Amino acid sequence: MKKVAYYIGSNNATHELEADKIEGIIAGHFDGFTAFQVIGYWRGSKEKTLLIQAITEKTDSELAKIAKELKEKLSQESILMEIVESNSAFIQ
Numbered sequence: 001m002k003k004v005a006y007y008i009g010s011n012n013a014t015h016e017l018e019a020d021k022i023e024g025i026i027a028g029h030f031d032g033f034t035a036f037q038v039i040g041y042w043r044g045s046k047e048k049t050l051l052i053q054a055i056t057e058k059t060d061s062e063l064a065k066i067a068k069e070l071k072e073k074l075s076q077e078s079i080l081m082e083i084v085e086s087n088s089a090f091i092q
Contacts, residue, residue, distance in 0.1 A: 001088050004054050004063050007080035008070060009040055010047040017048035018074060025073060029066050030054045055088045 006026075010017045019037065026033055033054040040049030056063070060083055067081040 001055055001057055001086050002063075003084045003086040003088065004056055004058075005082040005084075006052040006067060006070060007040060007082075008050045008052065008074065009042055009076065010049070012075060012077065015047065017050060019050050021074065022050050022052065022070065025070055026052050026054070026066075029058075030056060055086060055090075 008022050017037065019035070023035055026035075033052055036051040036053075038049050038051050040047055058066075063081060063083060067079045070076065071079045
């Protein structure tokens with residue numbers, strides 16, 4: 001399994017964090033995820049940022065497509081995506 005993290009900054013035009021919109025997009029791709037509101041810095045400017053983490057078996061290519069969708073739908077210059085191999089397990 002993999003852990004994927006997406007770092008999504010505030011709207012470039014309004015400088016507001018579109019958390020509900022981000023979570024709606026992510027919920028269409030993952031059964032479960034965690035969202036953290038954090039402060040990010042981009043090119044010397046501080047901004048509200050949503051950090052999304054999910055454990056998944058999706059391919060790197062599938063995860064990159066999700067990042068591109070976020071970038072386009074949120075009018076972002078870029079989305080930071082981190083993929084880490086994980087020994088995670090769902091205990092039921």
